[in-house]
Amino acid sequence: MKERILLVFKRTFELETVDESISQKNCDKWDSMNHLNLIVEFETEFEITIEPEEMGIMKDFKTIETIISRKL
Amino acid sequence: MQHFIYRNTTIEHLFGNDNVCYSGYDDILTIDIVADMFIWFYLLPIKSDRESIVAEIESYTKSIRFIYGNIPANKPFLIFTLQEFYGVTNRNDDFSVELAINAFNADIVAFAKQHKNVKIISISDFTRNYTNEQWIDWKYYFTSKIYINPHLAKPFKNWFAKQVDAILGIRKKCLILDLDNTLWGGILGEDGIEGIRIGGDYPGNAFSQFQQSLLELTNAGIILAVCSKNNEQDVLDAWQKNPFLILREEHFATYKINWDNKADNIKAIAQTLNIGLESIVFVDDNPTERELIKQVLPMVAVPEFPVQPYLLPMFFEQLQNDYFSVYSITEEDKTKTEQYKANAQRESMQHNFTNITDYLASLNINITIQKADDFNIPRIAQLTQKTNQFNLTTKRYTESNIHEFIHEGGLVFCINVKDIFGDNGIVGVIILKKIDEVSFEIDSLLLSCRVLGKGIEKAFVLYILNILKKQSVRRVSAQYFPTNKNVQVKDFYERIGFMLNNEKSESKSYTIILEDNDFIIEPYLKIEIK
Incomplete structure (x- = not known):
């Protein structure tokens, strides 16, 4: 699951490498448009629906993992 | 290729940020002089006041003429048609928005006929594959002001890229075909000239229709060639003697019928015809052959081929859309009179906005x-x-x-x-x-x-x-x-x-x-x- 999340990051942000320390603060590519792309990719990858309240706080790896795992 | 898009809402997810610049919302004044292509992509605003939607649609045709007057005449100007995706009215007899949309679409089509750098892209060509529920995701609309479901962004991008290719006249030139189980059912070497399935009942009728469609392609300027593992003489005999075959020797620009590997054969065909590998599409029912070409000649387009012959019409449609579609323009000569009329009309339209200040006012x-x-x-x-x-x-x-x-x-x-x-x-x-x-x-x-x-x-x-x-x-x-x-x-x-x-x-x-x-x-x- 961690791997799948990281792969989504890599794909969406077109990064060479990515690890679990990634957050909106330390990643240049994580702007509002890419945030949206990221949410869309997670919804597709995990076949889940992410609610607006959750979108707003999914700004680092840990929170993303927590929210996605709750839905699986 | 640098695009400049006139828009009235958030659409970055559909067109991306690589080599694309956007106007402000409802901004028709910005002219990006370095752009190679100008695009008009407006979506109907979502609001309940029908009258104001109609007024807005009616303003678009003026805006488009205004933009057209300012962009270089040699650069393509792509205009998307309008479609209503969400409309609420309490009256069943209120067709005002629908009529305004129809009028707008008819207007831009007529406009494009008179200006050869103006091309129309029909949005419904894309949206007909989806339902209205798929098209708008209200969650994204309310959180990000995004009207078109971002889950459709990827298919949209692919579809749009193909529209642009068609408009620029970028299409494949040559279709290289396998024979057994591709142009007819069965294997010539085993089933014989009379034994292969072509014409008559299923599956022969499916292959006949496929051949007929391919023949139409040659009329549209696409070159056909054959690359098949067979005995050459068997094939030449079949072409001559089987009465049901539609495509025969004279329809193919060249053929390579032998037992060599197909990658070498395709290279030889490209050389013979003096075309680049990137302008070739290769169609073969055998997944191993397809994989070989994908690996060895990655610039050749290799579509998947349907296992069931009854899927051939859909396969052909896809083939046509993906590789051979072209945006044909009406021959100018036919519409000379109309052109003169329209130019005069445009002049008078522009008088509405003789300058930017008037427009803004x-x-x-x-x-x-x-x-x-x-x-x-x-x-x-x-x-x-x-x-x-x-x-x-x-x-x-x-x-x-x-x-x-x-x-x-x-x-x-x-x-x-x-x-x-x-x-x-x-x-x-x-x-x-x-x-x-x-x-x-x-x-x-x-x-x-x-x-x-x-x-x-x-x-x-x-x-x-x-x-x-x-x-x-x-x-x-x-x-x-x-x-x-x-x-x-x-x-x-x-x-x-x-x-x-x-x-x-x-x-x-x-x-x-x-x-x-x-x-x-x-x-x-x-x-x-x-």
Whole structure:
């Protein structure tokens, strides 16, 4: 699951490498448009629906993992 | 290929940010001179006032002619048709929006017939694959102002790229076909000339129709060739003797029928025909052969082939759409008279907007400047967080940061913009830090892209400078910090009269002496402070 999340990051942000320390603060590519792309990719990858309240706080790896795992 | 897109809402997810520039929302004045292609992509606003939607649609045809008059005549101008995806009316006999859409679509089609660089892209060609529920995702609409479901962004991009290829006349030139189980059912070497399935009942009839379609392709200028593992003589005999075959030797520009590997054969065919490998499509029912070509000759297009012959019509449709579609234009000669008529008409249309000021005046723009207060500070902080393009310093602030500025004697203003199409809400922010009694520094200046291109940004700053001048402030300094997103404002301060003091790669700094300047705001903008 961690791997799948990281792969989504890599794909969406077109990064060479990515690890679990990634957050909106330390990643240049994580702007509002890419945030949206990221949410869309997670919804597709995990076949889940992410609610607006959750979108707003999914700004680092840990929170993303927590929210996605709750839905699986 | 640089695209410039005229739009009225958020569509970055559909067209991306690589080699694409966007107008402000409803902005028809910006002309990107470096663009190679101009695009009009408007979506109907979602609102319940049907009359105002109709008025808006009716304004589009004028706007399009206005844009057309300003862009270079040799560059393609792509116009998307309109479609309604969400409409609520309490009357079943209210067709006003539908009729307005139909009129708009008919108008642009007629317009394109008269101007050969204008091309129409039918949005329904894409949307017919989806239901209205798939098309709009209200969650994204309310959270991000995104109207078209971002889950459809990828298929949209692929579809759009193909439309552009067709318009630019980029299409494949040659279709190389396998024979056994591709152009007919069965294997010639085993089933014999009479035994292969072509014509008659299923599956022969499916292959017949496929061959007939391919024959049509040759009429559209596509070259057919054969690459098959067979005995050449067997095939030549079949072409001569089997009465049901539609495609015969004379329909193929060349053929390689032997037992060599197909990669070498395809290279030989390309050489014979003197075409590049990238203009070839290879069709073969055998997945191993397809994989070989994909590996060895990655520039050759290799579509999947259906296992069931009854799927051939769909396969052909896809083949046509993906590789061979072309945007045909009406021969100009046929419409000469119409052209002259239309040119005259366009002239008169343009009289509606003889100049930019008239156009802007017709928008009836009302700007209200507000001092930051408890009601608007959340929105101000949010704008500093979200705005990227028109943002001079890209500093991100929280609500409490904003309160601090005010507490320390700074000035924070926001603007609200209204026009004939509606109220845009709070769309811009300026934050000024107090340096001393007679000088201020612009810490942040930003505007949402939906209001750009109408002179509002300039009026906003000049109005603020006027206020300061009246309070006996002498000088105002400002800075520009470049980011990946804010190139469009790199000369903004120069444009509105600031003096450049210092330019480095990571910043530009400016000042303006207020008493030396008169700050005159364009009369078409109504601006007031609350």
